[in-house]
Amino acid sequence: MTSAVDGLKQRFMAMSQPDADGVYRNGAAKRKARTELAMGNLTQLWNEACEAVSFDVPATGIGLGAVGSLARGQVGPSSDLDLVVIYEPHALTDQQLNELANKLWYPIWDSGLDLDQSVRTLSLIHISEPTRLRCIS
Numbered sequence: 001m002t003s004a005v006d007g008l009k010q011r012f013m014a015m016s017q018p019d020a021d022g023v024y025r026n027g028a029a030k031r032k033a034r035t036e037l038a039m040g041n042l043t044q045l046w047n048e049a050c051e052a053v054s055f056d057v058p059a060t061g062i063g064l065g066a067v068g069s070l071a072r073g074q075v076g077p078s079s080d081l082d083l084v085v086i087y088e089p090h091a092l093t094d095q096q097l098n099e100l101a102n103k104l105w106y107p108i109w110d111s112g113l114d115l116d117q118s119v120r121t122l123s124l125i126h127i128s129e130p131t132r133l134r135c136i137s
């Protein structure tokens with residue numbers, strides 16, 4: 001089964017080729033383009049995961065966020081994805097959180113992308129994430 005992130009790593013690399021004269025130019029624009037591509041694909045992956053689980057994912061109280069280079073808008077050709085499922089307590093059971101997280105993480109791993117993932121409550125995010133957090137869904 002294909003997912004929204006299939007081939008994403010290869011597309012990152014394709015966007016990072018040098019110009020005809022062998023010089024790498026427009027680094028900032030390329031980082032921005034990779035970031036936009038990743039954000040769009042991750043939004044689609046979130047939607048796919050929500051549809052694939054065995055329960056109804058609530059419209060509020062849970063979401064997917066990005067930190068690191070993705071949140072800063074500076075995705076490089078070999079950047080990992082730093083993602084966090086953020087939830088309010090009692091929005092989902094532990095079993096439901098695990099099922100949803102698996103529907104997100106496994107396609108990313110299967111695509112060959114490096115992933116730094118976590119599942120945290122909103123209150124823990126405020127304490128443990130002093131860096132920028134960007135909402136994906």
